[in-house]
Amino acid sequence: MPELPEVETVRRGLERELVGKRIKSVEVTGMRSIRRHKNKNEFAGRLEGVKVKSVKRRGKYLVIHLDSSELLVVHMRMSGQLRRAQPKDPLDKHTHVVITFTQGGQLRFVDPRTFGEMFLTAPDVLSSQIPELADLGFDPVDEPLAVTEFARRLLGRPGVKLKTLLMDQSFMAGVGNIYSDEILWESGxxxxxxxxxLSNMEIRRLFRAIVEILHEGIKHRGSTLADQQYVDVAGKPGDYQQFHAVYDRTGLACRRCRGIIAREKFAGRSTFFCPDCQV
DNA sequence: ACGCCCGCCTGTAAGC
DNA sequence: TGCTTACAGGCGGGCG
Structure with a gap:
């Protein structure tokens, strides 16, 4: 499911929904979602009675800061959802974790493919020191680089193909298969x-496209495809798919040059591009 | 050290 | 209609 714009949309929803709330109880029905923990009680016990201080994001990771000084880290992988609910609401089939707050509402982790996970870290670590997050590169929305520094890092990987680099979370955190294709189209x-x-001008175009496309994605609350897998905390789909220039647009006319959008397998992933104006 | 491919899962859509 | 296959917003590990 989610790349940076979707995770940021969820983060904003969680911030509004959770900050200041105290956890009353935690129910775990799928151990796979909390697989780094020994058992349900150990996970639940560390959360119960604790208050949410803030909700941050690094790349595709959500980091929920708690007043116990622990951090609850969530990664949604392909199909994870964090959904606000009331206790009386019927349980979605793939609900694995339900957190109930003393104020009455719930946060539910729903994940059909069970690739996603959440875990608590040891207390008092900065989010950059969480081992799982330590290798992440810069976050182009939260910690944008100067273009000169971007160029320096890019040229440090001279032979790597651009799509591979954009999707390499240790180079830059947050971009996946959809937004890498959109960024490359925008860059030409x-x-x-x-x-x-790449010429200097091409590097600058790539840099500008990264920032622009991701901000546009956030502005339109992320991309929801036909399968409706991605929805925000309130269950609302995103709108950015309407603005996709290439992703899932095989055979349609390029918005820039009227060429026909092509689809190719690259590094095991479907890759969409305009063969006429992307050079 | 790097790139490629598989496996992890379930659900859906396309193909025969 | 029904069975089989391919594929899906990610990522870690094993392999060459």
Whole structure:
């Protein structure tokens, strides 16, 4: 499911929903979602009675700061959802964790494919020191680089194909299969170009496209595809799919040059691009 | 050290 | 209609 714009949309929803609330009880029905923990009681026990201080994001990770000084880290992988609910609401089939607050509402972790997970870290670590997050590169929305520094880092990986680099979470955190294709279209660059082939102007275009596309994605509350897998905390789908230039638009006319959008397998992932204006 | 491919799961859509 | 196959917003590990 979610890349940076979707995770940021969820983060904003959680911030509004959770900050200041105290956890009353935690019910775990799927151990796989909390697989780093020994058992349900150990996980639940560390959460019960604790208050939510703030909700942060790094790349595709959500980091919920608690007044116990522990951090609850959530990654939704392909199909995870965090949903606000009331105790009386019927349980979705793939609900694995239900957190109930003393104020009455609930936060539910729903995840059909069970790739997603949540875990509590040891107390008092900065989010950059969480081992799972330590290898992440810069977050282009939260900690944008100067273009000169971006160029320096890009040229440090001279032979790697651009799509691979954009999706490499240790180079830059937050971009996945949809937004890498959209960024490359906006840049006018093919997925298989490499940094060493790029002119200064092309590097600047790529840099600007990263920032622009991700902010546009956030502004339109992320992308929800036909399967409706991605929804925000309130269950609402995003709108950004309407603005996709290439993703899932095989055979349609390019919005820029009227060429026909092509689809190719690259590094095991479906890759969409305009063969005429991406060079 | 790097890139590629699989496995992890369930659900859906396309293909025969 | 019904069975089979391919594929899906991610990522870690094993392999060459």
């Amino acid at each position: 660059l093919r997925f298989d170009r490499t940094p060493s082939q």
